[in-house]
Amino acid sequence: MNSWTIFLRRLSTSVSSSSSIRHPSLKRSPLYSTLTDKDVTFFEKLLPKRIVTDYDDCLPYNVDWIKTCHGQSKLVLRPKTVQEISDILRYCNERKLAVCPQGGNTGLSGGSVPVFDEIVLSLSLLNRIHDFNQNSAVLTTESGCVLQTLEKYVEQFGHTIPLDLGAKGSCHIGGNVATNAGGLRVVRYGPLRANILGLEIVLADGTILDCLTQLRKDNTGYDLKQHFIGSEGTLGIITQVSILCPPKMSSVGLGFFSCETFEDVLKVLRLARHKLGETLSAIEFMDNTSLKLSMRYLKKDSGPIKESPFYVIIETMSTSSEHCKNMMELFSTKALEDGCITDGTLAQDLNQYSELWALRESISNGLVSDGYVFKYDFSLGLKHMYELVEITRKLMEPLKDVRNVTGFGHVGDGNLHLNVTTKEYSQTVKDVLEPFLYEWVSKQRGSISAEHGLGLHKAKYLGLGKSLHALDIMRNIKTLFDPNLILNPYKLFPYK
Amino acid sequence: MNSWTIFLRRLSTSVSSSSSIRHPSLKRSPLYSTLTDKDVTFFEKLLPKRIVTDYDDCLPYNVDWIKTCHGQSKLVLRPKTVQEISDILRYCNERKLAVCPQGGNTGLSGGSVPVFDEIVLSLSLLNRIHDFNQNSAVLTTESGCVLQTLEKYVEQFGHTIPLDLGAKGSCHIGGNVATNAGGLRVVRYGPLRANILGLEIVLADGTILDCLTQLRKDNTGYDLKQHFIGSEGTLGIITQVSILCPPKMSSVGLGFFSCETFEDVLKVLRLARHKLGETLSAIEFMDNTSLKLSMRYLKKDSGPIKESPFYVIIETMSTSSEHCKNMMELFSTKALEDGCITDGTLAQDLNQYSELWALRESISNGLVSDGYVFKYDFSLGLKHMYELVEITRKLMEPLKDVRNVTGFGHVGDGNLHLNVTTKEYSQTVKDVLEPFLYEWVSKQRGSISAEHGLGLHKAKYLGLGKSLHALDIMRNIKTLFDPNLILNPYKLFPYK
Structure with a gap:
């Protein structure tokens, strides 16, 4: 047991009920089967030496990096090919085994770790860069590549990746696409969605859906890849990505x-x-x-x-x-x-x-070193943007546990990062902040998650500011792509 | 009867079987009811003085501007409000009356005119500009506004519309969105999809779906508006649009x-x-x-x-x-x-x-003045782009009716406009060109419609280069949004 594992084990004790503190009413869904020895044998055969079952070794896959979640998965799968992913999902779908896809595990909304005993499908070995086309400026890569690696790769051709964010040293391009990641350069390059030209996706039943074109323009039928951008792993597993890479300015x-x-x-x-x-x-x-x-x-x-x-x-x-x-x-x-x-x-x-x-x-590091951080990621009409920080400051004034209330962010995109720090996690503070902040933002027709996604933490607020009809459509789309609901359960959609 | 009507009437004789020449096997679907006097009375009451039933007056709505189609609609509706559109669709959905939405009628694929007796739903009176927000640089407008009108409107604030195309003097922003229009400045501003921040849509059953945010970043659940961008009016009627408008360069x-x-x-x-x-x-x-x-x-x-x-x-x-x-x-x-x-x-x-x-x-005008034009709009890997023009030239050499084979287009986006001109429409030429060109392009993983959409003319090629599974998903999505299939039938999907 190395020091990292010891650290995590210690952590796992300290945060063992973290998910349940934040989401006390959450219960494992009876929809899903429980993993058996027979299942493990199947996966061992499919992925020789690339499955993880040891408790300690599973730990890094069970805890998110801001330590707000701690899942209980007993099986991590590390496929290397799209065909393996297809085989895994076909099996899981038939057996009704829930699956949590995981990229770089840098998410801030608890979307990238299992909640209960979902099988973790780690994409980190699916990390081959295929090609950079210098005529079209399109990079084609597997989804488990780290963003910074891709940035360095295309730099040798005088290009750059149209996405830059703090986690770039560890986040995966597949996770970026699955969460429609934002970051610092949306003002310049537009949303990630605009730069994704093609995707290969494995659907819940194991079907490989090839939308991996490298074309900037293609108006032939419905653009199916759009479904998967920002769907937080709930509709399919992104396995390959082609992305337009602008020239790097000198x-x-x-x-x-x-x-x-x-x-x-x-x-x-x-x-x-x-x-x-x-x-x-x-x-x-x-x-x-x-x-x-x-x-x-x-x-x-x-x-x-x-x-x-x-x-x-x-x-x-x-x-x-x-x-x-x-x-x-x-x-x-x-x-x-x-x-x-x-x-x-x-x-x-x-x-x-x-x-x-x-x-x-x-x-962000300054906030973390200030204590426990209640992090919020809002889109707001600019005239309301800082008003909310001031309102929050006033609300927090009487609460002695609160250290700081801060606002910063991507003002060019109307994206506010509002943060409240406390000595340690405080339910009182949380109860004052939520759902108040979410409701206030929705009332202003803002977004309660500008770029972080809903994940686990904000799933129950999906309906805020959305019509029942819109929610129905979302549920229908989920069912269309994933009828057994095996992909990333408890995330994005409200669940009790 | 004014001179325009006389011209169109003459035209209607000369092209009366144009649709059937190009699509001889197409037959009216028995799914749809036939318009009755009772229906007309209902619409007359709903839209006083804003329905068109006279044959001559219906003509401009029945013929597309490149005169390749001639529909037989006997009723044109001209609503002014989203509520009226909702009432129209609810009625049509219940009565199973097919509807052809129409913007500026500038499409090149026969998507904007009825094929048989579909009711034309003209958006031209839904043309109020709501607001330009100078902080966020977002324009909110009804969908029937002409592109150039919007361009002039935002220019007074020092901004521009991130879309520029030949038809801007008559095309509608709603039609642009419904076809994910391309044009000259995709290199600069990215695809239209990237700049559309919000939509209001009326679904086939009359439900008004409000996705009209003005936010640049919003990752809360599935981004439903994406469905309607580029769906060619087959999933819903776009009634309002909010669009990011970049600063105009001096x-x-x-x-x-x-x-x-x-x-x-x-x-x-x-x-x-x-x-x-x-x-x-x-x-x-x-x-x-x-x-x-x-x-x-x-x-x-x-x-x-x-x-x-x-x-x-x-x-x-x-x-x-x-x-x-x-x-x-x-x-x-x-x-x-x-x-x-x-x-x-x-x-x-x-x-x-x-x-x-x-x-x-x-x-384009030069081509039209050269005779009948077989127009193609391909996306291709750049190294194959001009090869196709040369292959086509060689193919056309033995055919005496052919005047010119030309290639031009948006090389920055990999978008080739390939054109063949003949003295007049020639079935022989067409049979050599199609499906050969479409198959060749698909084999190179190109797109058979980069920016024009499939409309009526290319609907039967939807499946080229797409898996059966992808087609199934598209059909399921169509059925999800429009179970009675009343919206823009015979378009986008292959139909016999």
């Missing part, structure tokens, strides 16, 4: 600005769109508390610019470094003149660029 | 280049991606025959540059005119040095910009 620019009010943040956003035009590649905001937590984590005493209630980070990209520089200078001069920023600094080289980005990217 | 650049070989065209494409980077907004190619037809239509004697087998048009956009100019000059110098272009000209002002674009945009 120059980047970064500006870090302070704003007195959130209204000023929005003015900066509008100005940046028009002044920076085609070079704008990211526009992020954070409040002062977010920056302080990030600085504490990075052990920095002083911020890059004057302390202020709000900060905006703007990134530009271009094939011309001069243009990148000129545009950012023109923009910041105009923003100062207009009074929507009060201070700012522009990265002079790649070191400064990385240092300034680190302040944004370390907020 | 400067444009245009280069018109000649290439000796198609391999050189591809070199230009790769070079343009890397050298022009973020400024690249369109990259189109045409062969010499295409340019000649366009010039003849425009009554121009000499081309803009040295005559050559291939031409490439490259457009750039930027907020800085200097940058636009510099980048294009750098690019063209490098392309000349590399030998992938042999001649070129850069637009010096907006007049020249428009004149050069006109050469590309007039190819």
Whole structure:
């Protein structure tokens, strides 16, 4: 038993009822069979030396990385080919064995780990890169490849992956597609959905559905691959992906600005769109508390610019470094003149660029080091975006366990990450926050999960802001693709 | 009877059996009821003065604009509100009356006109623009608005519509969404699908499905609106659309280049991606025959540059005119040095910009003025793209009726428009072209309809390159949304 296993075992004791704390009414569904020795023998034969049954070895597959869930799976399968996945699912479907597909296990909504004894279907060995076509700029790869590996691969051809997020060192492209991952560069490249040109999927009954084209345009019948993008593993297992990879720009620019009010943040956003035009590649905001937590984590005493209630980070990209520089200078001069920023600094080289980005990217770690984190991921009309942070702060004021309430996120996409930290998990705090926040957001026609998906934690709120008819359609689609409901149960759909 | 009606009536005689020439085996489905006086009375009451029953007045709704179809509808409905559409569909669904939704009627695949006596549901009076949100850059509008009207509307805020196509003066945004329209700027803005943030849809049974969010990110359950994008009116009627509108760039650049070989065209494409980077907004190619037809239509004697087998048009956009100019000059110098272009000209002002674009945009008119046009719209791996034009030319050589075989299109997206012109419609030519071309394209894993949809003309080829399972899923989805199959029958799905 290595130290990682010891750590996890310790963890498993401490969080053993974590899922049940967060979801006390959840009970194993009687729909599903229980794993037998005969089943294990079947899988052992199908995947020699690529099944995991030992309790300790199963542990990393049972716990999510923010440690909010702890499943009880006794079997992890590690297929290497699509045919093996097809054989696995055909068997599970016939036997009514529930399956939890798992990519890099970096999800934040409890979607990537089993809830009870679902078989874990790990995609990590399905990790061959097939081809990068330099004419069409399309990468074709198996779904278990790590995002950063793909990024490096296409960089040698002068291209990049149109997706960038904190977990890129461990998340899988298949998981990214299954959750329609967002991240930092949606402003530039659009949603992941827009860049996925083809998918190969194994359906619940083992059918291999080949939608793996490399075409940018194809209007022949219904675009079936769309079903699987963002379906969180509930409709099929994504096994191959073809993805459009834009050319990598040779120059980047970064500006870090302070704003007195959130209204000023929005003015900066509008100005940046028009002044920076085609070079704008990211526009992020954070409040002062977010920056302080990030600085504490990075052990920095002083911020890059004057302390202020709000900060905006703007990134530009271009094939011309001069243009990148000129545009950012023109923009910041105009923003100062207009009074929507009060201070700012522009990265002079790649070191400064990385240092300034680190302040944004370390907020999550800063939050985790502050205690237990109640994480929320909302899409909101921009005028309501920060209002919700203020309302939450007021709500939390009387509660002594609360440490910090912070707001930051992808302001260019209307995506707010609202976080509340407490010394440790607190049911009182949770009961004040939920369902209040979800209902408030739905009332404003926002989204209660902008980019993290519903997973386990938010499944019961699926119906918020959706009509009964819409829910019926979703259930019908689920049943169409997965009639025995074996794929990723207890996730996405409300379940008691 | 005005001159337009006289023209159409004449046309209706000349093309009266056009649909049956192209689709001789097609017979009216016995599934559908026949319109009665009682039905007409119901609709008259529901839509006072907004129903059309006169034969002549129905004619423009029965004929598509390239005159390949002539339906026999005796009733056109012109609702103004979503509630009216809901009432219409509920009635039609109960009565099993088939319905053909119609936007701007600019489709090229026969999808927008009735085949037999389907009721035409015209969306042209559902044309109110609701709102443009300057923070989020999202336009919300009814679906019957003309694309160009919307473009002008958002231009006053410094934004543009992320879609540009020849028919923009008459096509509707609803029709654009229903066919997932492509066009000239997919290189820049991605597919229309990527920019559609919300839809309101009326389902076949009259249910109003509200997916009209304005959010760029929303991962809460299955993204139901995706079903309707590109479904060609077979799953529901799109009544409202919210669409992300990028900032309009203040400067444009245009280069018109000649290439000796198609391999050189591809070199230009790769070079343009890397050298022009973020400024690249369109990259189109045409062969010499295409340019000649366009010039003849425009009554121009000499081309803009040295005559050559291939031409490439490259457009750039930027907020800085200097940058636009510099980048294009750098690019063209490098392309000349590399030998992938042999001649070129850069637009010096907006007049020249428009004149050069006109050469590309007039190819379709040039073709129409050359006789009957067999139009094809393929997506192909780039290395196969022009090969198909050459194969077709060879195939057509022995046929005396053939005038020209041309290839042009959106090379940046792998989208080839292949056209064969003949003196008049020729069954012999058609029999050589079809299904040969469709099968050849499918064999290369291309798409037989990149951006035009399947409509009526290509419905029978839906299955090419698709598995039986995929077709089953499509049929199940159709039945899920439209159990009585009343919406746009005979389209998209093969039917005898």
